[in-house]
Amino acid sequence: xxxxxxxxxxxxxxxxxxxxxxxxxxxxxxxxxxxxxxxxxxxxxxxxxxxxxxxxxxxxxxxxxxxxxxxxxxxxxxxxxxxxxxxxxxxxxxxxxxxxxxxxxxxxxxxxxxxxxxxxxxxxxxxxxxxxxxxxxxxxxxxxxxxxxxxxxxxxxxxxxxxxxxxxxxxxxxxxxxxxxxxxxxxxxxxxxxxxxxxxxxxxxxxxxxxxxxxxxxxxxxxxxxxxxxxxxxxxxxxxxxxxxxxxxxxxxxxxxxxxxxxxxxxxxxxxxxxxxxxxxxxxxxxxxxxxxxxx
Amino acid sequence: xxxxxxxxxxxxxxxxxxxxxxxxxxxxxxxxxxxxxxxxxxxxxxxxxxxxxxxxxxxxxxxxxxxxxxxxxxxxxxxxxxxxxxxxxxxxxxxxxxxxxxxxxxxxxxxxxxxxxxxxxxxxxxxxxxxxxxxxxxxxxxxxxxxxxxxxxxxxxxxxxxxxxxxxxxxxxxxxxxxxxxxxxxxxxxxxxxxxxxxxxxxxxxxxxxxxxxxxxxxxxxxxxxxxxxxxxxxxxxxxxxxxxxxxxxxxxxxxxxxxxxxxxxxxxxxxxxxxxxxxxxxxxxxxxxxxxxxxxxxxxxxxxxxxxxxxxxxxxxxxxxxxxxxxxxxxxxxxxxxxxxxxxxxxxxxxxxxxxxxxxxxxxxxxxxxxxxxxxxxxxxxxxxxxxxxxxxxxxxxxx
Numbered sequence: 001x002x003x004x005x006x007x008x009x010x011x012x013x014x015x016x017x018x019x020x021x022x023x024x025x026x027x028x029x030x031x032x033x034x035x036x037x038x039x040x041x042x043x044x045x046x047x048x049x050x051x052x053x054x055x056x057x058x059x060x061x062x063x064x065x066x067x068x069x070x071x072x073x074x075x076x077x078x079x080x081x082x083x084x085x086x087x088x089x090x091x092x093x094x095x096x097x098x099x100x101x102x103x104x105x106x107x108x109x110x111x112x113x114x115x116x117x118x119x120x121x122x123x124x125x126x127x128x129x130x131x132x133x134x135x136x137x138x139x140x141x142x143x144x145x146x147x148x149x150x151x152x153x154x155x156x157x158x159x160x161x162x163x164x165x166x167x168x169x170x171x172x173x174x175x176x177x178x179x180x181x182x183x184x185x186x187x188x189x190x191x192x193x194x195x196x197x198x199x200x201x202x203x204x205x206x207x208x209x210x211x212x213x214x215x216x217x218x219x220x221x222x223x224x225x226x227x228x229x230x231x232x233x234x235x236x237x238x239x240x241x242x243x244x245x246x247x248x249x250x251x252x253x254x255x256x257x258x259x260x261x262x263x264x265x266x267x268x269x270x271x272x273x274x275x276x277x278x279x280x281x282x283x284x285x286x287x288x289x290x291x292x293x294x295x296x
Numbered sequence: 297x298x299x300x301x302x303x304x305x306x307x308x309x310x311x312x313x314x315x316x317x318x319x320x321x322x323x324x325x326x327x328x329x330x331x332x333x334x335x336x337x338x339x340x341x342x343x344x345x346x347x348x349x350x351x352x353x354x355x356x357x358x359x360x361x362x363x364x365x366x367x368x369x370x371x372x373x374x375x376x377x378x379x380x381x382x383x384x385x386x387x388x389x390x391x392x393x394x395x396x397x398x399x400x401x402x403x404x405x406x407x408x409x410x411x412x413x414x415x416x417x418x419x420x421x422x423x424x425x426x427x428x429x430x431x432x433x434x435x436x437x438x439x440x441x442x443x444x445x446x447x448x449x450x451x452x453x454x455x456x457x458x459x460x461x462x463x464x465x466x467x468x469x470x471x472x473x474x475x476x477x478x479x480x481x482x483x484x485x486x487x488x489x490x491x492x493x494x495x496x497x498x499x500x501x502x503x504x505x506x507x508x509x510x511x512x513x514x515x516x517x518x519x520x521x522x523x524x525x526x527x528x529x530x531x532x533x534x535x536x537x538x539x540x541x542x543x544x545x546x547x548x549x550x551x552x553x554x555x556x557x558x559x560x561x562x563x564x565x566x567x568x569x570x571x572x573x574x575x576x577x578x579x580x581x582x583x584x585x586x587x588x589x590x591x592x593x594x595x596x597x598x599x600x601x602x603x604x605x606x607x608x609x610x611x612x613x614x615x616x617x618x619x620x621x622x623x624x625x626x627x628x629x630x631x632x633x634x635x636x637x638x639x640x641x642x643x644x645x646x647x648x649x650x651x652x653x654x655x656x657x658x659x660x661x662x663x664x665x666x667x668x669x670x671x672x673x674x675x676x677x678x679x680x681x682x683x684x685x686x687x688x689x690x691x692x693x694x695x696x697x
Contacts, residue, residue: 221534230501269511
């Protein structure tokens with residue numbers, strides 16, 4: 001009824017909802033990584049978009065030079081980029097622990113510019129195509145829209161990773177340490193837990209999540225040096241809305257923001273790049289700690 | 297004291313020599329300020345390649361014109377109008393820049409036009425495409441070189457309508473260029489008896505086009521016109537393929553596609569695409585020779601914007617050579633008087649509304665089987681005479697024409 005009033009048949013709306021969910025799955029995986037990193041390291045990781053891009057380029061490199069296809073890349077690309085993340089944490093970020101957030105933000109932002117600039121110089125801004133894996137080519141007609149199999153896979157894979165991460169953090173011993181590290185790192189250290197190692201691993205894990213999203217994105221968009229910078233600001237807004245450092249918040253907000261953005265693309269397409277920031281502003285006014293965040 | 301006098305004397309002689317050699321060249325140097333997108337969405341279609349192209353034009357003159365050295369400065373405008381205006385103003389006010397070049401992205405070109413008008417400098421536009429630049433938004437010293445949205449509409453628009461594509465839906469980049477392109481193509485489609493069913497404005501730049509593609513599909517239009525460029529066009533074409541839009545019977549018309557886009561998409565995805573181009577490297581011996589040299593420097597074949605930048609800078613320098621002056625009004629008058637003759641354009645005419653009129657070409661992307669290797673991508677289907685592509689001067693709404 002409402003949809004008829006607005007002049008859109010229900011089929012169009014269903015299609016857009018589904019597409020919103022697909023994009024939301026990307027937002028969820030990316031903001032999850034950011035939330036993990038912020039929760040443990042108190043670092044606003046502006047290099048996240050660049051590391052996501054590295055994930056896609058690692059996929060391309062693995063295929064071109066080592067003959068490792070998409071499925072292998074799904075495992076190896078996050079491992080490689082995660083290792084790069086561990087290196088970054090050990091060599092650079094560690095030195096900033098304990099001082100103002102602003103320094104971490106500036107350092108990671110600078111890193112992002114350097115990494116992206118280097119890749120634009122090497123590969124150009126148009127990007128390089130990466131084929132959809134054979135098993136996932138084609139699609140199915142759902143009646144209201146044509147769903148490419150690959151997009152369906154993206155949602156399944158993303159949600160699986162989100163659930164696994166939630167389980168890791170909320171239901172395992174390591175997760176308990178990580179959460180304790182967020183609350184009170186000094187006390188945790190006094191109990192004999194190696195907190196610096198824990199933070200390094202957490203950063204590596206957050207970065208690996210970004211790279212995983214990069215692998216998923218490679219066949220959809222071009223493998224493009226700028227793919228991360230187009231996405232990162234939106235993902236930050238998602239994290240702020242969900243509540244900095246909240247795992248559940250990142251996932252739920254990621255999916256719902258994808259849907260809100262998808263609907264905006266139908267009703268007011270020009271505003272689709274802005275709507276998430278409007279939501280962010282409203283949430284910040286009403287609940288400064290975010291929807292799922294605990295007030296400081 | 298004696299030594300000082302000698303020094304002073306020789307210095308003044310040198311100064312006289314220097315000023316005598318280039319009596320009419322202000323500040324003793326011809327300085328061109330090139331503003332382009334060095335790292336963003338348009339850095340492949342324009343970007344560093346336009347700097348190389350401008351340098352190639354300067355090299356042809358041996359680095360000096362009318363006895364004065366030619367200097368090229370460049371900056372990254374990041375596709376932002378405010379950055380461009382500030383940079384252009386700084387160059388014009390304090391760094392003796394005589395002409396601005398390239399200026400991809402319509403909003404950038406319009407911002408620099410404002411500065412060029414205030415400072416009475418020349419703006420050589422290559423990359424920006426919007427036809428308003430030589431219509432409502434024209435300035436007496438703004439010269440629009442490579443192409444415009446009207447020509448793109450006449451080329452690709454009419455070709456698609458002629459093949460039966462008589463109902464259109466547009467995906468339009470949400471800024472001045474997208475709007476100009478949609479307007480110009482709509483006029484062509486409607487004049488040929490076709491219908492425009494609707495359009496959706498997408499943010500610039502956008503990474504995910506699936507939603508917009510589904511809206512276009514739901515419109516039932518025979519043709520989905522992409523009124524965007526660069527990375528946006530690439531992503532839109534990919535989304536169309538992924539969502540089975542073409543297989544379901546709709547046709548995608550890329551209204552501004554560059555050689556670098558075809559290279560990035562690969563022939564498998566791009567084959568059969570029709571595009572209107574101002575230049576293709578493999579047209580004749582002259583274009584091949586120039587493009588080979590360009591390729592040796594950059595590792596890529598030139599786009600029309602890059603070749604057009606070369607042509608505009610070269611013609612500007614030719615006019616300075618002919619008049620011995622870099623005075624804006626003198627040079628512009630001479631540029632209008634001389635036909636544009638180089639590997640980019642033959643018998644090109646620079647009109648009083650700022651439009652450089654030259655032939656355009658309708659091309660089709662080859663299939664992988666027809667292509668002999670990298671960069672062998674296009675087949676020229678038709679030459680569009682300059683007057684047909686850009687329309688007669690009487691049609692221009694430029695107030696100062």
